[in-house]
Amino acid sequence: MQTSSNTAPIDLSVQEVSKHYTNFTAVNRLSLDVPKGSFFSILGPSGCGKTTLLRMIAGFITPDEGDIVIGGKSMRNVAPNRRPVNMVFQHLALFPMMSVGENVGYGLARRGLTKGEISKKADAMLERVGLPGIAGKRIDQLSGGQKQRVAIARSLVLEPTLLLLDEPLGALDLKLREHMKLELKQLQNEVGTTFVYITHDQSEALVMSDRVAVMNKGQFEQVGTPQELYYHPKTAFVAGFVGNSNRLEGVLTNAAEGKTASGLTLALTPTQPASSGATSMFIRPETIALSRQETEIASFANRLPCKVETLFFDGANSTVQVKEVATGTQLHVALPHTGQHSDLVPGETVFIGIRAEHVQAFQG
Ligand SMILES: Nc1ncnc2c1ncn2[C@@H]1O[C@H](COP(=O)(O)OP(=O)(O)OP(=O)(O)O)[C@@H](O)[C@H]1O
Numbered sequence: 001m002q003t004s005s006n007t008a009p010i011d012l013s014v015q016e017v018s019k020h021y022t023n024f025t026a027v028n029r030l031s032l033d034v035p036k037g038s039f040f041s042i043l044g045p046s047g048c049g050k051t052t053l054l055r056m057i058a059g060f061i062t063p064d065e066g067d068i069v070i071g072g073k074s075m076r077n078v079a080p081n082r083r084p085v086n087m088v089f090q091h092l093a094l095f096p097m098m099s100v101g102e103n104v105g106y107g108l109a110r111r112g113l114t115k116g117e118i119s120k121k122a123d124a125m126l127e128r129v130g131l132p133g134i135a136g137k138r139i140d141q142l143s144g145g146q147k148q149r150v151a152i153a154r155s156l157v158l159e160p161t162l163l164l165l166d167e168p169l170g171a172l173d174l175k176l177r178e179h180m181k182l183e184l185k186q187l188q189n190e191v192g193t194t195f196v197y198i199t200h201d202q203s204e205a206l207v208m209s210d211r212v213a214v215m216n217k218g219q220f221e222q223v224g225t226p227q228e229l230y231y232h233p234k235t236a237f238v239a240g241f242v243g244n245s246n247r248l249e250g251v252l253t254n255a256a257e258g259k260t261a262s263g264l265t266l267a268l269t270p271t272q273p274a275s276s277g278a279t280s281m282f283i284r285p286e287t288i289a290l291s292r293q294e295t296e297i298a299s300f301a302n303r304l305p306c307k308v309e310t311l312f313f314d315g316a317n318s319t320v321q322v323k324e325v326a327t328g329t330q331l332h333v334a335l336p337h338t339g340q341h342s343d344l345v346p347g348e349t350v351f352i353g354i355r356a357e358h359v360q361a362f363q364g
């Protein structure tokens with residue numbers, strides 16, 4: 001977050017770039033600026049155009065319109081191998097017949113460095129990614145996470161201005177992915193290379209990035225810090241895609257009140273200039289207070305008696321699904337991390353409290 005977008009020079013500037021496939025627009029007049037040294041993620045669902053955008057930045061696909069400027073220079077007519085850019089793919093494309101050291105040194109060898117220089121740089125980079133002393137190993141002797149780090153080392157050793165990463169953790173199992181996303185962030189911090197990272201995993205984007213662009217149908221819906229996207233989504237798509245939320249469809253009955261299709265009336269803080277019409281309302285599970293005593297939620301604008309339906313016990317991430325008594329509206333509520341209420345049983349009556357400012361409404 002400390003990478004101040006105000007002072008750092010812009011390493012990558014995408015300017016009104018489009019890519020059309022016959023009758024389909026994969027990337028639609030998209031612009032973005034990435035300051036030097038920052039970790040920028042592009043987050044969006046499958047098919048929204050992420051890989052197309054990244055491949056245009058790398059030079060493998062030519063944009064139909066617009067310009068891409070890297071390190072202050074237009075990349076028009078600049079071949080991929082002449083761009084100060086390296087790309088790490090989901091499927092790593094390491095050379096299985098070469099040792100780890102040869103893999104990492106491959107690009108340096110192509111640049112004509114001596115054997116001594118190559119092995120010195122490769123060893124130093126392997127150490128940097130937490131794999132010291134494995135230059136002599138074969139690729140098939142490594143775990144999935146180690147291979148991923150070798151692939152990153154192979155790119156970083158070339159000292160690119162920009163490192164482009166296309167879902168590099170996608171092939172790893174969940175536990176390793178959780179671990180690698182922390183490591184990648186630390187690594188980026190240490191080396192200071194500008195990272196442009198694409199993913200459909202919102203948690204990866206939130207944890208690692210200085211800034212995130214949420215992409216939908218070839219365009220950016222919102223660009224901001226993880227906190228801005230999480231707490232102040234500007235569109236229903238962003239509210240629904242970033243983090244978990246209860247999503248309730250309905251209508252705005254006036255500027256500060258919505259009524260769900262199920263008939264539940266909710267006081268809300270109008271975040272959009274709207275006073276009537278169709279709306280999607282979002283409430284995050286962790287903003288909902290839950291109690292066995294009605295008096296404890298007395299200060300909440302929305303106070304709803306509910307029946308417990310299902311408890312999803314998952315340690316600190318436990319939630320409970322409840323059903324509002326009068327309308328049958330179902331809501332997911334996060335349980336306190338202390339373990340309080342982890343003994344709830346189906347059928348039990350509870351009371352939930354929702355503050356007006358925690359109901360985010362979007363028109364349409
Ligand atoms: N060569 C092509 N010809 C026609 N359509 C294409 C071509 N390449 C991609 N597309 C289409 O463009 C859209 C964007 O594809 P892209 O690979 O950029 O998506 P993505 O966001 O990377 O998705 P994923 O998360 O699944 O990797 C998709 O609908 C895809 O079918």
Ligand SMILES: [Mg+2]
Nearest residue numbers: 050051052166
């Ligand atoms: Mg892709």
